[in-house]
Amino acid sequence: MNRRDVVIIGGGPAGLAAAAALKKAGIHDILIVEREKQLGGILRQCIHDGFGLTRFGETLSGPEYSQRFINEVKDLQIESITNATVIDLSNDKVVTIDTTEGLLKIQARAVILTMGCRERTRGALAIPGTRPAGIYNAGVAQSYMNLYNKMVGKNIVIMGSGDIGLIMARRLTLEGAHVSAVFEILPYPSGLPRNIEQCLNDYNIPLYLSHSVIDIKGDPRIESVVAAQVDEKQKIIPGTEKEFPCDTLILSVGLIPENELSLSAGVSLDGRTKGAIVDENFQTDVPGIFAAGNVLHVHDLVDFVSLEAEKLAEGVSRYLKEGSLPEADIPVETGSNIGHVIPQKISGTRDIQMSLRVRRPVKKCRLVISQGSHTIKSIPMPKAIPAEMIQLQLKADSFISKEPVEVRIDE
Amino acid sequence: MNSRTFTCIICPNGCEIQVSYEGDKIHEINGNKCKKGLQYVEQELTDPRRTIASSVRIKGAELPLCSVRLTKPIPKKDIFSVMEKINQADLTAPVHIGDVVIKNVCGLDSDVIVTKDMERLQ
Ligand SMILES: Cc1cc2nc3c(=O)[nH]c(=O)nc-3n(C[C@H](O)[C@H](O)[C@H](O)COP(=O)(O)OP(=O)(O)OC[C@H]3O[C@@H](n4cnc5c(N)ncnc54)[C@H](O)[C@@H]3O)c2cc1C
Ligand code: SF4
Numbered sequence: 001m002n003r004r005d006v007v008i009i010g011g012g013p014a015g016l017a018a019a020a021a022l023k024k025a026g027i028h029d030i031l032i033v034e035r036e037k038q039l040g041g042i043l044r045q046c047i048h049d050g051f052g053l054t055r056f057g058e059t060l061s062g063p064e065y066s067q068r069f070i071n072e073v074k075d076l077q078i079e080s081i082t083n084a085t086v087i088d089l090s091n092d093k094v095v096t097i098d099t100t101e102g103l104l105k106i107q108a109r110a111v112i113l114t115m116g117c118r119e120r121t122r123g124a125l126a127i128p129g130t131r132p133a134g135i136y137n138a139g140v141a142q143s144y145m146n147l148y149n150k151m152v153g154k155n156i157v158i159m160g161s162g163d164i165g166l167i168m169a170r171r172l173t174l175e176g177a178h179v180s181a182v183f184e185i186l187p188y189p190s191g192l193p194r195n196i197e198q199c200l201n202d203y204n205i206p207l208y209l210s211h212s213v214i215d216i217k218g219d220p221r222i223e224s225v226v227a228a229q230v231d232e233k234q235k236i237i238p239g240t241e242k243e244f245p246c247d248t249l250i251l252s253v254g255l256i257p258e259n260e261l262s263l264s265a266g267v268s269l270d271g272r273t274k275g276a277i278v279d280e281n282f283q284t285d286v287p288g289i290f291a292a293g294n295v296l297h298v299h300d301l302v303d304f305v306s307l308e309a310e311k312l313a314e315g316v317s318r319y320l321k322e323g324s325l326p327e328a329d330i331p332v333e334t335g336s337n338i339g340h341v342i343p344q345k346i347s348g349t350r351d352i353q354m355s356l357r358v359r360r361p362v363k364k365c366r367l368v369i370s371q372g373s374h375t376i377k378s379i380p381m382p383k384a385i386p387a388e389m390i391q392l393q394l395k396a397d398s399f400i401s402k403e404p405v406e407v408r409i410d411e
Numbered sequence: 412m413n414s415r416t417f418t419c420i421i422c423p424n425g426c427e428i429q430v431s432y433e434g435d436k437i438h439e440i441n442g443n444k445c446k447k448g449l450q451y452v453e454q455e456l457t458d459p460r461r462t463i464a465s466s467v468r469i470k471g472a473e474l475p476l477c478s479v480r481l482t483k484p485i486p487k488k489d490i491f492s493v494m495e496k497i498n499q500a501d502l503t504a505p506v507h508i509g510d511v512v513i514k515n516v517c518g519l520d521s522d523v524i525v526t527k528d529m530e531r532l533q
Contacts, residue, residue: 047478048464053422061464061480063527149475174494193425197418
């Protein structure tokens with residue numbers, strides 16, 4: 001069997017940034033495995049700009065951002081194989097790859113999971129009505145339009161206010177389609193405020209909050225949807241139903257980390273993030289298996305993905321040099337109004353980077369990190385919304401005991 | 412005096428900025444985390460601008476489309492005329508990031524450039 005120091009599964013921004021950082025830290029025996037024909041991940045189809053502002057100080061499109069990392073990986077002479085899908089990962093880090101030349105098995109010392117995420121589909125939603133043609137996931141519609149020159153329709157309704165749906169509302173409008181409505185079941189948008197502004201408001205596309213699609217009509221192609229207002233418990237308010245004619249329904253109802261391989265390796269997942277449970281080194285509960293990027297928790301900004309992967313690389317290189325990492329025996333718990341937090345456990349011996357999201361929008365609050373009765377940090381926040389990931393750094397010496405760390409929002 | 416809330420689109424923070432103004436004179440501004448927010452509001456009040464990204468047909472490459480964007484923001488009202496020009500353009504592989512597809516599009520002092528390396532298919 002082949003042996004490698006590090007196998008990286010997935011050549012998107014997370015995998016590429018991890019590879020480059022490892023190489024710079026003196027780890028040379030690295031292989032990136034990518035299922036698609038090219039490296040770059042999902043950003044290849046995100047042709048709009050707005051990427052890389054934090055990282056490069058200029059605003060780039062998705063393909064440009066990816067290309068910078070692809071070039072870096074090439075310049076550093078890091079090996080990669082494309083058109084190669086990892087089909088199995090074992091608990092002892094044997095990676096099985098389906099390549100154009102047949103199956104390849106590699107025994108790795110460390111494995112980095114950077115498989116990204118996939119979109120939630122209509123199946124996960126249970127909308128009644130017929131199942132006609134003309135219903136697309138936002139990301140699928142994006143790849144049809146931006147990569148393959150296939151327009152999905154002319155009269156569009158969008159369900160869900162996730163960022164990809166908002167970006168697609170603008171993209172479809174620019175290409176001459178009419179987007180008549182975006183429906184969001186929650187009382188607040190799930191995408192970023194800047195995307196509401198520049199993708200919907202700029203083109204007078206109405207956003208219906210607390211609204212859900214309750215019926216889909218048409219056969220063989222979709223002809224209309226019926227939408228209705230919902231109450232706080234997401235129950236339909238009778239009498240508010242309205243029909244919207246359309247030839248296309250776009251679903252933008254969220255992303256889920258792609259974790260089949262993690263599960264086959266015996267990695268424990270967090271029910272909140274749907275990604276692995278990790279420590280401050282981004283190591284999962286299987287020693288030597290690490291995870292970062294969208295496979296770990298859904299990110300909205302690729303700049304943060306790259307940073308996270310670089311942080312991970314520090315941990316991996318230490319693991320390879322020292323043979324193991326300090327035990328992470330301090331749990332990090334989510335308190336009031338915290339949706340999830342990464343890492344879920346820490347050793348208390350190293351500075352950490354914490355990422356979290358609030359569960360519902362709040363104004364004028366405090367983000368409080370505490371350990372027992374001791375407050376580690378209390379940060380005033382003018383606003384906090386689920387669409388925006390919050391990141392902060394904490395010093396190793398802020399952790400004064402082995403008691404659980406609690407993260408919460410005080411209003 | 413008018414008051415309005417702007418959402419700054421310059422960076423992902425998306426600050427909510429409360430502004431009271433008369434014509435294009437700003438009297439009070441709150442909520443912007445940095446001074447780019449003030450510049451954004453000034454621009455919005457006088458001459459709102461956006462950059463756009465799209466794609467252009469390409470021959471001889473692996474995929475039929477090549478992604479492009481503008482190098483500088485253009486007035487909002489000109490977006491659809493620029494889109495029309497972009498839709499008329501076509502490219503032949505190979506092309507590289509930064510190649511100019513349309514110089515000074517519609518005389519707006521902004522270029523349409525390639526945002527993806529696409530090699531010629533052998
Ligand atoms: C449709 C869509 C649109 C998005 N739009 C934006 C946006 O506009 N702005 C933004 O900042 N972020 C956007 N995001 C978030 C975006 O995913 C992240 O910014 C970033 O691309 C995540 O990087 P990643 O490396 O974690 O995942 P990805 O970019 O998804 O890369 C994962 C890679 O792993 C490969 N892979 C998966 N499984 C295997 C396997 N078994 N074997 C081999 N290879 C495998 C995939 O082919 C892929 O190339 C979008 C996400 C999606 C899904
Ligand atoms: S005001 Fe500054 S920090 Fe706030 S969104 Fe605009 S550019 Fe970003």
